[in-house]
Amino acid sequence: MSTFATGFLKQARVMTADLRHRKIIRTALTNYEIVRDKRKGAFQSWESARSAAAETKWEAVNHLDKYLVEFVSKLEARGTKLHWASTGAQASEIILEIVREKNARSVIKSKSMTSEEVHLNDALEKAGLEVVESDLGEFIMQLRDEPPYHIVFPSMHLTRGEIKELFERELGDAPSDSPEELTMVARRALRKKYLTADIGFTGANFAIAETGMISITENEGNARLTAALPKTMVSLLGIEKVLPRLEDLALFLPMLATAGTGQALTCYNTMYGGPRQPGECDGPEEFHVILLDNRRTELLADAEQRDALHCIRCGACLNACPIFRNIGGHTYATTYSGPIGSVITPHLRGLQDWKHLSAASSLCGGCTEVCPVKIDLHHHLLHNRRNAAKEKPALIERSLYLIFGFVANRPALWSLGKKLGRLSQPLHNLVKGSALDPARSWTQTRDLPPLAQESFKDWWKKRNR
Amino acid sequence: MKNEETVLSEREKILARVREALSVPAHVPGAHGLAPLAASAQSSAAGVRQWLPKVGNSFAEQLGLFQKNATELKTDFQLFDSAEEMRQALVRLRDAEGWKRVACHSGDLTNAICPPLNLPMLRTDKAYDVHEMEACDAGISECDALVAQTGSVLVTSRSAGGRALSVLPPHHVVIARREQLVADLPAAFALVKTKYAPDFPSMISFITGPSRTGDIERILVLGAHGPKRLTILVF
Numbered sequence: 001m002s003t004f005a006t007g008f009l010k011q012a013r014v015m016t017a018d019l020r021h022r023k024i025i026r027t028a029l030t031n032y033e034i035v036r037d038k039r040k041g042a043f044q045s046w047e048s049a050r051s052a053a054a055e056t057k058w059e060a061v062n063h064l065d066k067y068l069v070e071f072v073s074k075l076e077a078r079g080t081k082l083h084w085a086s087t088g089a090q091a092s093e094i095i096l097e098i099v100r101e102k103n104a105r106s107v108i109k110s111k112s113m114t115s116e117e118v119h120l121n122d123a124l125e126k127a128g129l130e131v132v133e134s135d136l137g138e139f140i141m142q143l144r145d146e147p148p149y150h151i152v153f154p155s156m157h158l159t160r161g162e163i164k165e166l167f168e169r170e171l172g173d174a175p176s177d178s179p180e181e182l183t184m185v186a187r188r189a190l191r192k193k194y195l196t197a198d199i200g201f202t203g204a205n206f207a208i209a210e211t212g213m214i215s216i217t218e219n220e221g222n223a224r225l226t227a228a229l230p231k232t233m234v235s236l237l238g239i240e241k242v243l244p245r246l247e248d249l250a251l252f253l254p255m256l257a258t259a260g261t262g263q264a265l266t267c268y269n270t271m272y273g274g275p276r277q278p279g280e281c282d283g284p285e286e287f288h289v290i291l292l293d294n295r296r297t298e299l300l301a302d303a304e305q306r307d308a309l310h311c312i313r314c315g316a317c318l319n320a321c322p323i324f325r326n327i328g329g330h331t332y333a334t335t336y337s338g339p340i341g342s343v344i345t346p347h348l349r350g351l352q353d354w355k356h357l358s359a360a361s362s363l364c365g366g367c368t369e370v371c372p373v374k375i376d377l378h379h380h381l382l383h384n385r386r387n388a389a390k391e392k393p394a395l396i397e398r399s400l401y402l403i404f405g406f407v408a409n410r411p412a413l414w415s416l417g418k419k420l421g422r423l424s425q426p427l428h429n430l431v432k433g434s435a436l437d438p439a440r441s442w443t444q445t446r447d448l449p450p451l452a453q454e455s456f457k458d459w460w461k462k463r464n465r
Numbered sequence: 466m467k468n469e470e471t472v473l474s475e476r477e478k479i480l481a482r483v484r485e486a487l488s489v490p491a492h493v494p495g496a497h498g499l500a501p502l503a504a505s506a507q508s509s510a511a512g513v514r515q516w517l518p519k520v521g522n523s524f525a526e527q528l529g530l531f532q533k534n535a536t537e538l539k540t541d542f543q544l545f546d547s548a549e550e551m552r553q554a555l556v557r558l559r560d561a562e563g564w565k566r567v568a569c570h571s572g573d574l575t576n577a578i579c580p581p582l583n584l585p586m587l588r589t590d591k592a593y594d595v596h597e598m599e600a601c602d603a604g605i606s607e608c609d610a611l612v613a614q615t616g617s618v619l620v621t622s623r624s625a626g627g628r629a630l631s632v633l634p635p636h637h638v639v640i641a642r643r644e645q646l647v648a649d650l651p652a653a654f655a656l657v658k659t660k661y662a663p664d665f666p667s668m669i670s671f672i673t674g675p676s677r678t679g680d681i682e683r684i685l686v687l688g689a690h691g692p693k694r695l696t697i698l699v700f
Contacts, residue, residue, distance in 0.1 A: 028683045042518040049516040062491055065483045072476075078667075084475040136689055137680035153680070160682055179681035183689055190690065195595060211665060221632045221676035221691020227668070228628035229595055239479065246658065250650035251513045253671070254615070264518065264534070265615040267677050268632075268691070270670040277667045281570075281589045282627040287667075293479045301486035 004333065005356035011331040012360070021157060021328055028156050029319050035262030036316075042264065043254075053255055054374035057310035060209075060242045064300065067209040067242045068291070074212020075289060078274035083290040088118030091292050095120065095201075095234055096127055098288055102232050104129065104198035108190075110216070110223035111135035112203025113151050113313060114236050114292060117335045117348075120201075132193045134222035136186050143170045149329040151336060152260050152315035157328060190222070200230035200284065204237040205312065206252060210245045213273040214289065217256055217266045224268050233275070233284035239291050240300075240309040246271075252312065259372040260314035299347040305380050308343050310373040317367035317377055323360050332357065339367035343380040351388050358384035415457075422451050513651055520614045520648045527613035527648055534616025535697065538674030539687060545700040551640065552581045554698055555605075559584065562636065564602040568593075570626025572607045574640050578698075579605060589626040595633070604634035604692070608641050610656055611697070614649040617673040618697060619657070621666035628668050632676070632691040639697045646699075 015021060040046045060067055072082050085091035099107070107129055109115065121142075124131045133142040137154035141147065143166055148154035155163070160177040167174035173185050202223050204214035214235055216223045227233055243252065249269070257263040276283035299309055318324045318338030329337045334345045334354070342357035358381040367377040389397075407413045431437045433444045442448065521527055528544075535542035545551045558564075559582055568587040569575055579586070587597050598604075606625040608618045618639050622628050631637050647653050657669060676691030687693050 031683055043516060044519055045516040049513070052513060052516065058491070058493065062487060064487065065480055068480065068483070082476075084479050086475060086479060090475070134690065135680070136678045140680065153683070155680055156683065158681075163681055179684040180686050182681055183678055183686040187688065187690060191599070195599060211662075213665070213669075219676070220678050220689035222689070224628070224632040224670065225690055228632065239483070247513075247651060247654040250517070250654050254517060254650065261679070263673075265617060265671065265673045267673050267675075268670060269673070270668060272668055273665050274667045277622075280622050280627060280667060281591055281593060282595075282629050283622060283667055291479070293482065297479065297482035297486050300483060301489070303489045303491040306491040 002353045002356070004353050007333060008331060008356055008360070011333075012327040015327045015331050018328075022326060024157055024159065025325055025328065028153070029325065032262055032319055036258060037262075039258040039262050039264055043258070046258075049251060049255060050372055050374055053251055053372055054307075054310065056243065056248050056251070057312075057373050058307070060244055061240060061300070061306060061309045064239065064242065067244060068239060070209040071207050071212055071242055072291075074209070075274065076212075078212065078277065080212075080274050080287045080289055083288060084293075085290055086293045088292070088294050091118045091236060091290055091294070092120055092123035094288075094290055095236070096123060098232065098234060099124070099127065099129060099199065102198060104232070106130040106132070106193070106197045107199045107201050108193050108197035108226050108230060109133050109138075109201040110203070110218065110226040111138050111154075112201070112236060113148075113335060114203050114238055115201070116147060117294065118236070118292065120236070132190065132197070134190050134193070134220075134226060135218070136183060136220060136222075139186055139190065140166065143167075147330070147335070150315060150318060151313055151338075152318075194225050194229050197230045199232045199234060200226035200228075202226055202233070202235045204235050204241055205256065206243050206249065207237055207241040208246050208249070208271065209242055211271075211273060213246070213271040214241075215249060215253075215269065215271045217253065217260075217269050219261070219263075219267040221268055224270060227270070227272055227284070228282060231284055232286045232288070233272075234288045234290065235272075236290045236292060238296055239293055240296055240311075255372045256312055256314050259316040259370065295348045299344060302347070304383055305343065305347070307373075307375050308340070308347075308377075308380060310375055311340050311344075312373060313340075314372060316370040316372060317375075320366040320370045322362055322364065322366070327360070339377045339381070340375070343375075343377055343384065346384050346388075351384065352392060355384060355388035358382075358388070415455075418451070418455055422453065425451055514649060517649060517651075518614055524643075524646070527646055528643070531611055531613040531616055531646060534613075535674075538616050538695075540616060540674050541694065541696040543696070543698050545698065548577055548700055551698050551700045552578055555579070555638070555640075556581055558603075558638065558696065562602060566601050567603045567605055568598050568601040568626070568630055568634055569605040570607070570630060572624075574607050574642070575605060578640050589630050595629065598629060598633050601634045603636040603638055604630045604632075605638045605640065606630050608639050608645065609660065610653050611641055611646045611699070612648075612650060612653050612671070613646055615671070615673055617653075617671040618695075619653050620670050620672060621657075621661070622668040623661075623666035631670070631672060635688065635692055636694040636696065637672070637675075637692040639695070641697065641699050643699055 083094045121131050133139045140155040149157045164174045164177040205217045206215040253269045257266045275287035324338045334341045346354040361381045365378045566585045570589045608620050609624045610619040675687050675695040676689050678689035
């Protein structure tokens with residue numbers, strides 16, 4: 001078992017027993033489900049919209065080379081500087097070079113999971129820069145020195161009381177625990193940072209090939225300010241973010257909002273097509289866009305799981321997942337958690353180290369059902385399991401199945417086994433759940449159903465006599 | 466900066482990997498194992514319209530829908546019969562909130578509506594000082610369109626006084642004409658294209674209600690970083 005798997009099991013055991021955590025998450029997600037379902041209901045056909053979104057993303061991802069070239073040439077034509085990064089380290093290095101060239105001392109960031117993926121904050125802080133997360137949830141997590149708990153709701157596992165204590169300790173400013181007042185504390189603290197930051201950093205939700213624009217979805221206005229005030233703007237995005245046409249956003253923006261937060265449309269949906277253009281009064285003088293591969297092309301090469309690159313990072317599959325709800329976001333120890341994280345992390349970081357995530361699933365299919373772009377998530381978990389076993393067969397599992405196959409193919413042995421099982425099950429109660437119990441991993445928290453005293457076969461024989 | 470060659474080569478390396486990966490075709494969504502489809506006609510704007518939330522055909526229905534959405538979003542939406550009424554409403558807003566200074570851009574509508582405010586005004590027609598804008602009590606702008614389907618205001622860096630005017634001051638006031646109302650998102654994107662293509666403004670933004678967050682216990686708070694209030698005045 002990989003050290004990641006051991007750590008995962010250990011942390012999962014702690015979190016599943018944490019009833020307080022479970023209650024917080026359940027309350028938050030129940031409220032989310034109510035508003036999301038209301039919004040889905042407002043669509044004339046949510047299911048047709050899902051199919052159209054899946055087809056549009058299929059078109060984009062399966063012609064990625066063509067659309068990337070189109071996206072890049074349109075952006076460059078209007079003065080944007082394009083960079084390509086094969087790895088996370090290269091992406092950080094490109095940003096550090098921009099920082100050095102600009103003599104920058106501070107960076108204001110709007111929410112970006114891709115920057116979490118490449119550990120950008122670490123790299124910038126090591127180089128002596130002040131880095132400030134401006135999304136409220138990310139700001140809270142930065143103060144706690146923790147990665148985001150959820151890709152859309154970074155601080156959903158915290159109570160207002162905990163956030164009040166945090167602000168008191170770190171900012172010396174927390175008049176009460178009302179969400180309203182706490183939000184205003186963050187607003188005041190971050191306003192100053194906007195006005196002085198040298199570089200504004202953002203992620204992107206979509207890249208429009210046809211017009212050469214990135215599209216950013218947010219509620220707080222922090223990305224709008226990040227893209228308006230600092231003199232240099234830098235945006236980092238995965239190569240899979242591409243959409244073919246501008247009008248595709250008419251479908252994707254409301255779908256992202258509905259699936260992500262249960263809104264009809266998120267508060268600010270903004271397209272940026274370059275730095276300040278002639279005749280414009282503000283905006284950055286320089287706009288840099290960095291396209292990141294970081295093993296996305298390996299996922300692309302797996303035709304079976306290629307649709308995992310359709311993901312628009314709405315978080316709907318995390319919210320639906322019974323595993324996520326019980327073990328929580330941090331237990332995954334990955335940038336992307338929940339079902340989509342379990343599917344793609346083995347591709348991004350190595351199958352053998354991260355295959356355990358694909359086993360941590362009830363295969364209920366809830367994720368696949370809620371995915372707005374119809375990624376076949378729960379089947380991909382099975383694909384990962386199959387690929388992992390094919391690449392490195394698990395010997396114990398394999399020999400157990402060999403024995404099972406041998407016995408099951410021999411009726412006499414099978415019926416002997418049944419009899420032995422019925423006779424020995426009462427004895428099992430003596431060791432149940434203890435270290436001597438061979439079924440311990442099951443029985444320490446669950447009951448083993450009793451074997452029937454009469455098998456169906458015996459009953460059938462008797463009945464027909 | 467890196468020299469031109471390494472930049473190019475990284476680009477070529479990534480594109481080569483993409484092309485290599487795509488040499489194996491993927492199955493069509495929802496139809497395992499079938500041959501790949503060509504680009505779908507369903508994804509066009511016309512197709513999308515029939516699945517998005519319904520919008521009525523008549524102007525009255527669309528205006529009613531915009532009004533309903535605005536109320537839900539906590540946008541203050543006010544409708545007037547004349548420009549004069551709108552001027553008076555703006556003066557009432559000034560008095561109610563005690564505005565000392567506002568930010569604004571020049572345009573046919575703003576020039577017609579703003580003068581009675583009689584306040585010191587930061588103009589964003591050319592470069593301005595952000596600290597001065599930060600001190601303004603309100604930002605007044607025009608817009609490109611109002612979207613009935615979502616209750617959104619469509620602004621661009623060219624039509625609405627730049628990038629910051631609509632997000633930096635604590636109160637964003639939009640002044641618009643009835644004719645600027647469009648039915649839905651596909652119509653709004655079509656308008657952006659006909660109005661600007663290929664020379665698009667560097668920023669195009671759909672503003673849907675005042676700035677908000679739910680990051681503390683998923684409880685709605687207005688005015689996270691952007692304006693706490695959004696007022697839309699229409700005549």
